[in-house]
Amino acid sequence: MIDVEDLIALVRNYNPRTDADLIRKAYLYGQQMHEGQFRRSGEPYFTHPVAVAAILTEQALDDATIVTALLHDTIEDTKSTYSEVAAMFGEEVAELVDGVTKLTNLQLSSSETKQAENFRKLLIAMSRDLRVILVKLADRLHNMRTIKSLPPEKQARKARETMDIFAPLAGRMGMQQTREELEDLAFKVLNPEARTSIIRRFVTLQRETGDVVHRITADIRLELEKAGIEADVYGRAKKPYSIWRKMQEKDLAFSRLSDIYGFRVITGSEADCYRVLGVIHQRWRAVPGRFKDYISQPKSNGYRSIHATVSGRDGKRVEVQIRTRQMHEVAESGVAAHWSYRDGERVHNPFAVDPAKWIANLTERFDTADDHGEFLENVKLEMYSDQVFCFTPKGDVVKLPKGATPLDYAYAIHTRIGNSCVSAKVDGLRVPLWTRLKNGQSVEIITAEGQRPQASWIDIAVTGRAKAAIRRSLREEDRSRFVKLGQELARVAFEHVGKKATEKALRTAARTMGLPDSTELLARLGSAELSASKVVEALYPELARIHPAEEIDARRPVVGLSPGQPYRRANCCQPVPGERIVAITYRGQGPIVHAIDCPALIEFEDEPQRWIDVRWTEGRHPPVHTVSLNITISNDAGVLGRICTLIGEQKANISDLHFVDRKPDYYRLLIEVDLRDVEHLHNVMTALEAESDVAQLERYRDLSRKP
Template identity: 75%
Template sequence: MDGSGPHQFDVEDLLALVRNYNPRCNAALIREAWAYGARMHEGQLRYSGEPYFTHPVAVAAILTEMRLDDATIVTALLHDVIEDTRSTWEEVSRLFGREIADLVDGVTKLTNLQLSGAQSKQAENFRKLFMAMSRDLRVILVKLADRLHNMRTIRSMRSEKQVQKARETMDIFAPLAGRMGMQWMREELEDLAFKVINPEARNSIIRRFLTLQKATGDVIPTITADLRAVLERDGIEADVFGRAKKPFSIWRKMQEKQLSFSRLSDIYGFRIITRSEADCYKTLGIIHQRWRMVPGRFKDYISQPKANGYRSIHTTVSGRDGTRIEVQIRTRQMHEVAEAGVAAHWAYRDGVPTQNPFAVDPGTWVEQLNDRLGEEDHDAFLENVKLEMYSDQVFCFTPKGDVIQLPKGATPIDFAYAIHTRIGNSSVGAKVDGIRVPLWTRLKNGQSVEVITAAGQRPQAAWLDIVETGRAKAAIRRSLREEDRSRFIRLGHELARVAFEHVGRKLTDKALRTAARTLAMPDTDELLARIGSAEISAQEVLGALYPELAHAPAEISADRAVAGLEADQSFTRAPCCAPLPGERIVGITYRGKGVVIHAIDCPVMADFEDQPDRWVDLRWRVGRHPPSYGVRLLLTIRHDAGVLGRICTLIGSQGANISDLEFVDRKPDFYKLRVEVELRDHEHLHALMTALEAESDVAQVARIRDPSLKP
């Protein structure tokens, strides 16, 4: 695909790849798209110095591996013409039809989305990503193939850009490929990103693996032969394939289970492709008779398929010399869906769309995914998207035998909300396999769950920290808002009345309506609810109506900034997460240190899950805080005369004080520096980062949170 060597990849080579699975393809359309794309990109070069058009061609070739339709292949050839050349949607539509023009436009819009960056912007762009998926999932397939080729050729980029792209790939594109059932693409994207983010760890895994092979020999051919032999003896026709797992897959397992490489098992995976579903179960029985099954490592995704259509039986057995091997058993049709995932819906064979009974309808799949992400709040939406994309599946049963599919780590509360919001809201307890358990119990595969409900029960705020699913979080937040609203309205009315009387004014319905309109709120109830919940102050309402009477709120001293402490308790901010006023916090008691406050999402909090007696429920006091809270930022700025001075001036103009500055990396064209700034609150941080991101001399800005800096 790179045009090197004795034979340059041309349109006839691409057509040969397409004809392998679609002999009746529209060759004229693909030739025309090739010629148009080559003409539009003429003179453009990639970072590596190759002609730019080699990239769209490589993307198209990747999509032929998934046996995709002509429209998707043509979209791949044209996917950058609207963004990077003089071409327009109107011209693409006139030459290639509206369907292809819309697909190309969709890929262009996705390319322009910044999926990493400021939290609120990231969440909004995730919404746009899911909207694009709901219009036509082929847009995402082209985008994933585009990212895969960019990751394969990432070495020609600047090192900072490599790291940024690799992190975005690891956080977003690899999990998305996995969620869509394209496991091979997920694994390759993860491994390519791993190579950039942590090359030392990857090389270490490869070195250890080679050492293991020297000591034990290549066990894959031996185990493959053993499997084939036992299947043939019992008359099972099947194909057997073996492979070593990817370095990142091994590394992740080492991290999750906190094991050294020498103690890690099942680093080899084997697939058995049978002729029928009945043969899958016969094969399972034969393997379990021949080798010892490892308890807790059996999953039957044939009887309980994943939402993306994935079907397979997974088991782990102890093979030769105690070597653990993972075996996946499935039919040919199941294997095609396991390789292509949701993309199997568009796959062709012999010129006609494949009639694979296991391929899921993409529209239904996206609709189900969007249903689980129905949350208005930016941060919650982003949290839910990431939960949904990273989640592994757990299958549990209702007392009637119905199956409920949940993400790994789900609780009986998630189970209750998955059945119905009303059941979730009224949950008071649960029985798992007939035994009463707390609502925070983590469910496991195959358990039977019975939810116990009571009239008058309402969701509790603590549930938000227990549940895993976006659906449960959204329903709990909605219920809490409704329950609190009437109380906040009454409290808000009283606070407003006192504030108005304090300046010699009377609180009237007309005054409230005028204030609501001035502050762009739909009605007076919303205004009063926000006053009661401390989202806005009564002083702000006064300021909106009578600017001359409003007083600036008194500044809260740093030693009184946190509410919820005992009279004799002092506090310090945790250096690992450096929480700011406006962020949700929790306190942890330390002997001799008082209370250390952490952000609620600080990774260090996991260390205290089994020490609930040390947790203290805290919150920041509402009001004006002094700019005295240190936060560390990592800036990548252009290396040029006067740039650093301008950046320091910009930080000062935002009311932030620089307390420390350290150069981390110096390159001929860029500097990377660590800056500690003193800020008032989370809003102040957001305003500063927005101003820095808008500065043309700043390539990247990120908040530093370092779990290694434990208190």
């Protein structure tokens, strides 16, 4: 573990005016708070906060961030409190520590709805102070470096979360070095065989061709010396994960990959960047279509550099990145460059992005998302996206994510332009709407009066803004169809309780639920924004309640628990009477009943003391056991109504219905059905499978849902 004086020395290397006493105080306080705590590896726990602080010194960050790193687990894992941290180290540090604590408690890899909400919280934390994310990324980086001490299943879960969330976030912030290391550490866990294979290929390649990096670096230096340009030249082989991703994207074998080496030329001025580009293009042949000028068109996170791919020695392709020293600092640190220090002073790098403006740019369109799924789609797209720059016919620049189409371009100009788009011209030539746009292309959108968005556009568009606008338009256009569908759902739901869905009854239900009229109620029913059971409950709460069957008390259907002991059915496997079951005890709550074949039981194999032998009470059970059915049906008039009728005819209640996927020719839905037992389930599924418009049907079990 780094001792406090060595840590202070690391900070003094870039900030001689650091408050050494504050860092010592935080170091000793954190050490005291974590006394007696150990990591999975057996090391004292405080080695982790110290390592996180050391990582942040590599980014030359301010004292408040370093102190936050030392204290980032105190409020969560020790007896320390917010008020105590604020009293000892100031409100700024306390706010940062509290922000890191809240981020640590977010379950970013949970179910979609929860994940979307937690992403919102993550973005809110970023908007308050981006240093919270810098500490969290350093925290995740050290945890990934020491991940071997965790059980294999936790390693896999952490690695997947790192690959899906933290690595792209680091990349979106411009912290490419952090992103590459996080990706490679996660890759090592998720696919060790592939990583080892790539490293082995590299060793073989170097044995066959010698040190290509050293030779090409020397060649570039020689050409620059001839031209009288002073610059630093660096070369390296690309990371294993970067190579693996290229192999997957391009469907190429390792032997056919060409640009597996990268080189950087760091100059003294912007003018020298373009002089270097000229020298390189004179000496080596440029690869068509592999040139990007991020100096004239910088990325939103401040990244500036010229990327040129050329054919080097022996015809091998190499990528050369050219930038100034100030640009290089932003390229290495990204948005974090805003807080960097040098010689005791905050560095005023003209290329460093104001974090507040960057966050506003990142989130400006998220508020247009109408639901959790759209929000999640938008935020993940923003984190993963690279950019292309296209031009309007008047010469204005439009920024779009990599892979964007003319449809995305049209909606980026204006929603009205997107909705009325019929075709597009790229560089003067008419192209299909699904064409992928490239840097520097000029795009003209052709519109027509009366044109409306098509359902197929959802699959063509890439940006969240375009997808949201298309969905909104389709919802408005399909309103009449949803109203008809809602009428059928309402009819079935009302008949289930012995009532009729009259216009008066629907108007009353709409008024009770705070909706303007019955048409709006039916439209929401048809679009699955509202469940039919909720409408029935609004009018007939007593009838909507599920009453116990005569033979068996619905409150005590399980034998083997103590009298009066509360329990719950597991959400993951949704066991029903007739299936073998077992109960698992959970701390702070009653037992939870799982089906005996539930995969979630694997994690309790080594804890037999938590298992309780239980069984269902014999006899006729009431239809109170909810089961999820994953069903794909053809998109034809009346099909969903017939499906609902079939379920009702089997004396089963549809408690909820959710559209998972909508295509021009089919719908995929999750239907929640209340059943008596496994035989009742079999009867319902048999009736549905016999319907010609049912393409697929299966019992849906979601292991990501908590018990």
